[in-house]
Amino acid sequence: MTATPAKTDITTPEHIRLLVDSFYGKVRVDPLLGGIFNGVIQDRWPQHLAKMYTFWGTVLIGEQSYQGAPFRPHKELPVDQLHFDRWLLLFHATVKEHFDGPVAQLALTNAERMAAMFMERIAFFREHPQRYVQ
Numbered sequence: 001m002t003a004t005p006a007k008t009d010i011t012t013p014e015h016i017r018l019l020v021d022s023f024y025g026k027v028r029v030d031p032l033l034g035g036i037f038n039g040v041i042q043d044r045w046p047q048h049l050a051k052m053y054t055f056w057g058t059v060l061i062g063e064q065s066y067q068g069a070p071f072r073p074h075k076e077l078p079v080d081q082l083h084f085d086r087w088l089l090l091f092h093a094t095v096k097e098h099f100d101g102p103v104a105q106l107a108l109t110n111a112e113r114m115a116a117m118f119m120e121r122i123a124f125f126r127e128h129p130q131r132y133v134q
């Protein structure tokens with residue numbers, strides 16, 4: 001009998017790449033989300049993935065490599081709670097598939113907070129279009 005090796009926590013840039021690549025691999029073929037992502041990103045997937053390495057590297061392993069305004073590209077997307085639920089389902093599945101530990105847990109809670117915050121701001125700007133600055 002061979003013991004199943006314990007899953008690692010998220011601690012290195014290679015782990016971040018594995019997380020991001022596996023997650024967007026699922027997203028791109030998802031019936032609900034795939035079309036939305038591919039419609040905006042088109043042939044810029046390498047750039048999007050590179051940016052997401054910096055985002056999660058900054059949030060999870062202290063890289064400070066991400067510079068950006070995370071909400072901006074989401075504010076006019078045709079998405080609702082249903083889409084964020086699917087996004088979170090795929091993200092949870094990806095994290096659980098590869099990792100285990102406190103940083104993996106931090107990834108899950110941060111994703112949930114970010115999704116809730118995005119959904120709230122999207123709903124707000126839909127109700128108050130006059131508050132759009134740009």
Ligand code: HEM
Nearest residue numbers: 055058059066067068069070071072109110111113114117
């Ligand atoms: C109540 C929840 C949150 C609010 C109101 C908030 C708000 C903001 C704002 C206003 C910015 C400046 C750029 C922009 O307008 O998009 C920003 C940047 C950023 N946020 Fe958040 N955020 C929240 C939660 C989170 C969470 C949960 C994460 C981690 C997943 C996160 C990660 C970041 C990062 C990495 C940046 C850019 C880098 C930096 O300036 O440090 N935020 N956030």
Ligand code: HEM
Nearest residue numbers: 036037040048055068069070073079083084087111114115
């Ligand atoms: C229904 C859910 C979501 C959809 C459809 C979505 C879609 C997108 C799209 C189309 C882009 C722009 C790509 C580009 O033009 O280069 C983007 C960027 C991004 N997304 Fe999402 N997203 C979702 C949820 C989330 C969540 C929950 C997070 C955070 C945990 C997140 C983090 C980011 C970040 C950091 C960027 C890069 C922003 C920048 O340009 O600096 N997204 N997303």
